[in-house]
Amino acid sequence: MIYNGELYVIATRAQGEDNRRKIVATLSSISRALSASPDRTTIPNIEFILSVEDKIDDVNGVGHPIWAFSRKISEESAWLMPDFGFWAWGHWSNNIGPFGQAVDRVKTTETGLAFSDKERKLVWRGKLSFAPKLRRALLDAARNKSWGDVKELVWNRKTNFLTMEDHCRYMFIAHAEGRSYSGSLKYRQACRSVVIAHQLQYIQHYHYLLVSSGPHQNYVEVSRDFSDLPETMESLLHDLDAAERIANNSVSTFRERYLTPAAEACYWRALWNGWATVTPNVTSALESRINESGFEGGLRYESFMLLDSRDMLQFSFKDYEIWAT
Structure with a gap:
């Protein structure tokens, strides 16, 4: 979710090092776009699900619109976001x-x-x-x-x-x-x-x-x-x-x-604003979830990036919240 101009992670469900890299790159792109925003107070509070899979068909258990790197013309429920390579692309055989x-x-x-x-x-x-x-x-x-x-x-x-x-x-x-x-x-x-x-x-x-x-x-x-x-x-x-x-x-x-960082950040902002116009206003719901420890219902991006690989791939803020309190 994005709340008060900051990026939070509520839960992840993924497998493999390749997906972990794509998660890191995609969240980093979102964070960079947030940092480049002229006025963070104008950024809407939103919740969303994004997929780092190659195909929408690869996503199991999701029955509502998601953000994806690509789609077929007929897959109108998928909202397109810049792919992970706009941040960086590299692994053991290709850097x-x-x-x-x-x-x-x-x-x-x-x-x-x-x-x-x-x-x-x-x-x-x-x-x-x-x-x-x-x-x-x-x-x-x-x-x-x-x-x-x-x-x-x-x-x-x-x-x-x-x-x-x-x-x-x-x-x-x-x-x-x-x-x-x-x-x-x-x-x-x-x-x-x-x-x-x-x-x-x-x-x-x-x-x-x-x-x-x-x-x-x-x-x-x-x-x-x-x-x-x-x-x-x-x-x-x-x-x-x-x-x-x-x-x-x-x-x-x-x-x-x-295909420049400035244009990419502009696209992210357009995506957030467009998403906010067709999804429920989540501000009151997010604020109601703030618990006594001050957590806003998700783990801040900066903290999420410090998790080890296994925890990053299978993360639930509810479990983290219990441990943290």
Whole structure:
């Protein structure tokens, strides 16, 4: 919950170190947005449930609207929030780090690198274990093509590995969804390159900004089975001026504006305000739950972050309250 401009945790139910990292990153993003608010007194008091799972289908025992990283068009009860990678993304096999740091590495890589100097190929690296049919279609469409540098990534052996910033040395970067959405899209959009994506099934909080045609086009859309990818690539390679315009539009829309910490904080505030307009006023209920020890019905974010991993994944403020008093 958010109460008097501060973030509290009432309960958690999750499994595994990967989910713990996502919980930490998401709550940290919310806390940063709260700290960036010009006037915390204007922030509504709200209670909410958020999910760090890849799919809404993975959430068990929740029968009411939740906040999620992505959803299908039909899943209208899910409210979209920025995914955990906007804070940081890293584990034993992949240490991309804070999103802002990843963008800085991209900018350094592209310093002095004109679009015309980039490799005139389509690059993609990814695991086939996520959405194997979809991603194999991408590999098949680019196989034996002079413009293709599309390869399966084997994490444990680092086979075909490229850093995120290495992708920016190519004019064209392919994007394919994974188990649901793919959090790698925002990193690809950090490059001054043309992102080529199939028709997306899952949407994230900023996907309404994707423009596939016209003077403000900022990416290229192909069919979900990539059957028209060869034709699309030939057209783009034939008109590099148009391709560069798309790449420039992508940078100005995403890297320089809407995928910045300031825009993310603005989105969080809009989410809180929108949520407050359609959910009950919880102020009186929260105040009635304050017990004699002064706890406001939840554990402050700062204290929650000091819990060990096991307690963080299976936390109940009711149990903590009994122990604390």
